[in-house]
Amino acid sequence: xxxxxxxxxxxxxxxxxxxxxxxxxxxxxxxxxxxxxxxxxxxxxxxxxxxxxxxxxxxxxxxxxxxxxxxxxxxxxxxxxxxxxxxxxxxxxxxxxxxxxxxxxxxxxxxxxxxxxxxxxxxxxxxxxxxxxxxxxxxxxxxxxxxxxxxxxxxxxxxxxxxxxxxxxxxxxxxxxxxxxxxxxxxxxxxxxxxxxxxxxxxxxxxxxxxxxxxxxxxxxxxxxxxxxxxxxxxxxxxxxxxxxxxxxxxxxxxxxxxxxxxxxxxxxxxxxxxxxxxxxxxxxxxxxxxxxxxxxxxxxxxxxxxxxxxxxxxxxxxxxxxxxxxxxxxxxxxxxxxxxxxxxxxxxxxxxxxxxxxxxxxxxxxxxxxxxxxxxxxxxxxxxxxxxxxxxxxxxxxxxxxxxxxxxxxxxxxxxxxxxxxxxxxxxxxxxxxxxxxxxxxxxxxxxxxxxxxxxxxxxxxxxxxxxxxxxxxxxxxxxxxxxxxxxxxxxxxxxxxxxxxxxxxxxxxxxxxxxxxxxxxxxxxxxxxxxxxxxxxxxxxxxxxxxxxxxxxxxxxxxxxxxxxxxxxxxxxxxxxxxxxxxxxxxxxxxxxxxxxxxxxxxxxxxxxxxxxxxxxxxxxxxxxxxxxxxxxxxxxxxxxxxxxxxxxxxxxxxxxxxxxxxxxxxxxxxxxxxxxxxxxxxxxxxxxxxxxxxxxxxxxxxxx
Numbered sequence: 001x002x003x004x005x006x007x008x009x010x011x012x013x014x015x016x017x018x019x020x021x022x023x024x025x026x027x028x029x030x031x032x033x034x035x036x037x038x039x040x041x042x043x044x045x046x047x048x049x050x051x052x053x054x055x056x057x058x059x060x061x062x063x064x065x066x067x068x069x070x071x072x073x074x075x076x077x078x079x080x081x082x083x084x085x086x087x088x089x090x091x092x093x094x095x096x097x098x099x100x101x102x103x104x105x106x107x108x109x110x111x112x113x114x115x116x117x118x119x120x121x122x123x124x125x126x127x128x129x130x131x132x133x134x135x136x137x138x139x140x141x142x143x144x145x146x147x148x149x150x151x152x153x154x155x156x157x158x159x160x161x162x163x164x165x166x167x168x169x170x171x172x173x174x175x176x177x178x179x180x181x182x183x184x185x186x187x188x189x190x191x192x193x194x195x196x197x198x199x200x201x202x203x204x205x206x207x208x209x210x211x212x213x214x215x216x217x218x219x220x221x222x223x224x225x226x227x228x229x230x231x232x233x234x235x236x237x238x239x240x241x242x243x244x245x246x247x248x249x250x251x252x253x254x255x256x257x258x259x260x261x262x263x264x265x266x267x268x269x270x271x272x273x274x275x276x277x278x279x280x281x282x283x284x285x286x287x288x289x290x291x292x293x294x295x296x297x298x299x300x301x302x303x304x305x306x307x308x309x310x311x312x313x314x315x316x317x318x319x320x321x322x323x324x325x326x327x328x329x330x331x332x333x334x335x336x337x338x339x340x341x342x343x344x345x346x347x348x349x350x351x352x353x354x355x356x357x358x359x360x361x362x363x364x365x366x367x368x369x370x371x372x373x374x375x376x377x378x379x380x381x382x383x384x385x386x387x388x389x390x391x392x393x394x395x396x397x398x399x400x401x402x403x404x405x406x407x408x409x410x411x412x413x414x415x416x417x418x419x420x421x422x423x424x425x426x427x428x429x430x431x432x433x434x435x436x437x438x439x440x441x442x443x444x445x446x447x448x449x450x451x452x453x454x455x456x457x458x459x460x461x462x463x464x465x466x467x468x469x470x471x472x473x474x475x476x477x478x479x480x481x482x483x484x485x486x487x488x489x490x491x492x493x494x495x496x497x498x499x500x501x502x503x504x505x506x507x508x509x510x511x512x513x514x515x516x517x518x519x520x521x522x523x524x525x526x527x528x529x530x531x532x533x534x535x536x537x538x539x540x541x542x543x544x545x546x547x548x549x550x551x552x553x554x555x556x557x558x559x560x561x562x563x564x565x566x567x568x569x570x571x572x573x574x575x576x577x578x579x580x581x582x583x584x585x586x587x588x589x590x591x592x593x594x595x596x597x598x599x600x601x602x603x604x605x606x607x608x609x610x611x612x613x614x615x616x617x618x619x620x621x622x623x624x625x626x627x628x629x630x631x632x633x634x635x636x637x638x639x640x641x642x643x644x645x646x647x648x649x650x651x652x653x654x655x656x657x658x659x660x661x662x663x664x665x666x667x668x669x670x671x672x673x674x675x676x677x678x679x680x681x682x683x684x685x686x687x688x689x690x691x692x693x694x695x696x697x698x699x700x701x702x703x704x705x706x707x
Contacts, residue, residue, distance in 0.1 A: 025264015035213030050237030053219025083216025114622025394455030400571030401554025432549025587634030
């Protein structure tokens with residue numbers, strides 16, 4: 001502000017900025033209130049909020065611009081039919097079955113990420129992902145001037161009025177209606193609410209419809225200002241995650257106020273802040289400070305999200321599922337031996353992988369290189385999520401750090417590429433420690449949001465910066481050499497990547513074995529119990545984040561070397577979500593899931609060439625992950641392999657699995673999980689308790705009939 005005063009700007013200029021920011025902040029507050037409303041009533045943090053906003057905006061454009069319907073009919077259809085219908089569909093088909101079988105927060109989170117990618121894929125399939133600059137306006141245009149010289153747009157005034165009406169309506173709903181009372185009762189304790197004859201499913205459906213309706217209104221109001229684009233509009237609504245967290249995901253008034261004041265007014269005023277124009281400090285400020293302020297202006301929401309997650313110590317984990325820990329393996333901590341058939345199969349696969357370059361075309365070999373580099377990154381996700389149960393949504397930040405630092409160090413100092421890769425991986429460890437610090441007192445959703453915030457910060461402030469990473473053009477990367485032998489050739493680089501994957505798989509398998517593996521399993525199941533037996537959780541948490549970040553950094557360096565350029569777009573926030581989703585669908589509880597994820601990711605990308613559409617298959621699998629026998633592709637394969645001897649057996653296994661899932665949905669109980677190692681109680685996220693043989697005898701009684 002001092003900078004503007006120095007240039008002679010008067011009060012009306014600042015009032016104009018405040019009015020513009022207030023109007024924009026009102027739109028963001030709508031999205032924030034929708035997020036909070038859905039989370040309050042259902043315990044689901046809706047990552048697909050932005051994607052729903054984007055789809056509704058596209059529907060309005062289709063009916064108004066393409067089909068030439070009257071604007072008011074198009075608006076009614078988009079806002080009061082399409083948006084709420086998406087919410088009802090998600091609640092009925094996706095989240096109600098998850099709730100009935102007591103799904104964990106992680107499983108619900110995966111479903112919302114899958115919904116995000118699914119809706120983006122739909123936008124690409126239907127509208128080809130083309131950016132539309134003629135989005136319809138549902139508010140009037142024009143302006144009028146107040147006696148004090150302040151000019152206000154009629155669209156700005158209309159937006160403020162709309163948001164005020166919505167806010168008052170929501171307040172009255174919760175304070176003076178039976179429906180609002182039922183929503184609050186379901187939030188407090190769903191089981192007790194159902195005992196008082198409250199239809200919790202109806203309440204959840206209404207909440208989803210209202211939340212997605214608010215998302216649709218957000219998209220319709222934002223599209224004329226930001227243009228219609230599947231990725232951009234979705235990420236734009238991601239900015240409202242910050243105000244939802246500031247509101248602790250429970251307070252609608254705080255969400256509304258934070259949206260208006262922080263993302264609206266403060267962001268608008270910050271655009272006029274120029275540190276170099278400050279009278280007293282202009283000669284003492286380092287150039288890096290000015291650059292940081294310039295980067296902060298368009299990314300204020302990311303900074304707010306990260307700071308809020310660090311400072312707010314008592315964020316509530318509403319809606320934590322009471323079911324089994326469906327994303328993680330129960331087998332870690334035990335050094336098992338592979339069967340002969342498994343050893344033989346592994347040997348055959350290794351031989352095929354080694355011989356593959358002689359039989360692949362140039363394009364297919366390039367895809368195989370990309371697959372191996374991705375597999376390294378996916379191993380890092382298995383280590384942090386599969387072994388310890390920590391949700392990480394910013395793995396692209398670790399991979400991107402390794403890629404960027406290794407490329408920068410090799411180019412600037414002429415170091416050997418292998419040394420540069422090691423330095424890049426260590427830099428990724430530093431970022432991993434930053435991400436691991438919140439894990440010392442946070443788990444589940446809010447840890448995932450923290451890692452996502454770190455990914456957003458890395459992408460916006462470093463990877464996309466002209467100062468740091470050379471902008472969108474990226475940095476040229478070089479392939480390594482080993483003992484004077486160049487690995488620049490396509491086949492030799494493939495074999496180098498294959499060796500890296502093999503070594504990391506062996507190291508990761510050893511990581512989950514023995515005492516260390518048992519400690520990681522205990523951390524996943526119950527941190528309180530682990531702490532009570534004298535284990536230093538701080539050390540092991542930071543250790544596993546460091547290991548995961550180191551592996552991801554190596555994978556990022558390999559990705560950059562494979563493409564021969566570091567591109568910031570390869571490490572954007574949506575890429576993190578996509579990677580996490582693919583690994584979970586493939587099987588995050590086992591290292592074989594990382595390999596399957598790498599293969600599946602490349603196969604689908606080669607099969608479907610349209611951007612966004614390739615995510616549809618994984619998104620659909622993620623939506624119904626709870627219905628997959630075994631909970632993942634690897635789980636399905638293992639169950640089939642262990643029980644199938646003929647095609648008739650295969651049909652029987654699949655029919656039995658579907659019948660178990662139908663019974664679980666009908667009666668609200670999860671199917672029995674695989675037997676855990678005797679004597680260990682699975683308590684992660686309220687998981688099933690598996691008693692020891694002695695406890696079983698006590699429970700069943702002398703007759704064994706359970707009485």
